[in-house]
Amino acid sequence: MNAILEHYTPPSSKISERICEMCTENASKYRCPRCEMATCSLPCTVKHKEIHGCSGQRNRAAFISRVSFDDASLSSDIAFLEDAARRTVLAKDRLRSVDPLVHKGVLVEEANRRQVDLRLLAEWFPKRKENRSYYRGRNMFWTIRWIIHLEEDQKPLELLIHGAKDQRTIGDIFQGLSVDRTLNVVQKEQLEGLLAGKKADAFSFTLLLDPAHRHQTGLTVALSASLTLRGCLARKLIVEYPTVSVRSNAPVPQTKPDFDIVLQDRTTRDDEDSRSAKCSQ
Template identity: 30%
Template sequence: MAYNDCSTSEKERSDASDGNNEDGSRADRTARSPGDVQCEVCNTQPSKYRCPGCEARSCSLACSTEHKSATGCSGKRKRTAFVPLSEFGEGHLVSDYNFLEEAAQLAESAQRSRQRASSMQGAQTAAVRQMQHQARLRNMDWRAAPPGSEARQLNSSCYDAHKRRLMWRVTWRFEGADYSVMDEKLDEQTKLADALAHHLKLHSGQAQKHALLKEYVEAGPQQLTLLFKQENRPAASSGEVYLRLMPNHTLRLALVQKTVLEYPVILVLLPREVPKYDVLMPGEQRFAAV
């Protein structure tokens, strides 16, 4: 009788244990080694890996990749997600430490970027004021384009304190040939004819330029007409009006009493092209019609 009672008692304990295992299989899943759980993707092989992002089990790189593709999981642990203290381990501590270090580095980088931007903005503001001041001393009206505009970014004009001269970016536009060349820093004491002659010199390997500028080269700098667009016109005026520049004048003299938007753009015309443009005569002034 005692033997039968003992057997019954062990059977009941065994059944109870099986029941607890069945109900608690999900709860103790993470406590078991990876090989004790099947891959949740193929369901055929023992798992070897655990997804840091969602704890899903996988057996290979292929299954891990398929899991990310099917679920949209990033595969990365949510670094700001709450972790109960009972589950907090050394891996979480290292991850949190790295997270704080990265945050500090980003903050420092942002601060350095702001300082650089502020420094660059200060240097640009100083350069603009210097150009305006030097232009006023030369009886010119120099105006800067809005920050970030193409003209502002392209302009290489500056004041050379050592030479005490303005160095201009100048665009030479050959209207009839639809061709333009630039001087990045042309000394203001350079004569227009000399600067233009430099661009009319053709060298070997410049067949396209030779074909485009052939008529201008044959005419020569003294026979070409140089025009500068009048910028400070009355608001009610219509059409573009140009001022004639003298080839034997220096760039500094040519820009006296003129408004320059960032850098001079000089039109180079053949004699037959001049009638197409509205050119002011020396001393002539135009006023808006009332």
């Protein structure tokens, strides 16, 4: 018995320090509430969030056993339920505010206030479903269909872009299309190649009016790149959303003829004519 006690070492009262799991150099001071990773400083904490994609917030819906459940867990659950109830009320209010009938009325009213004769179609029309124009903060954000003419042997690029603010110029809106998130890789490359090193005044913009309303002054209206979208649409009849055609102002290259043109001196031609006349005699 005494021999056993001689080799027995009582447990230490101090908890051994844990090393930071990111730098593996310093002693840890913090523990992530979500993944429980030990870190020593703010840079290591931020780095662990970036590498592991951790939010750093405790999973409030995680299971807690009855043994581990305490007053802090109860307070956290109550706060979680209150937050869920508050978010539910906000979601219902948001759905009520975007009611289709109310949304259409506000859109037409604000368009008319800007001298735009906006006509909205019935809900089952494809163009009505495509239109995501809206009014917010005293500004209208339009859906625009762009028909961009590329090279002569290429098919025009047709894009439906949403959220064009009516206070921006038409040229500024066009130059910002290449960063739109809805574009695929091919469309983005085509736009970047077209816009490379060019300003807005290097393109001509034309507003295409709806063919069903030919009582308007023509079917196309030339637009200035420095004119705001609001000014472009003023005193126009727009069905759902505007359509803008874009062409480059680059000069058309002149093709070289397949044959060579030889210029002769007049005296040389006269001598040849006289010699041919003598030979015929």
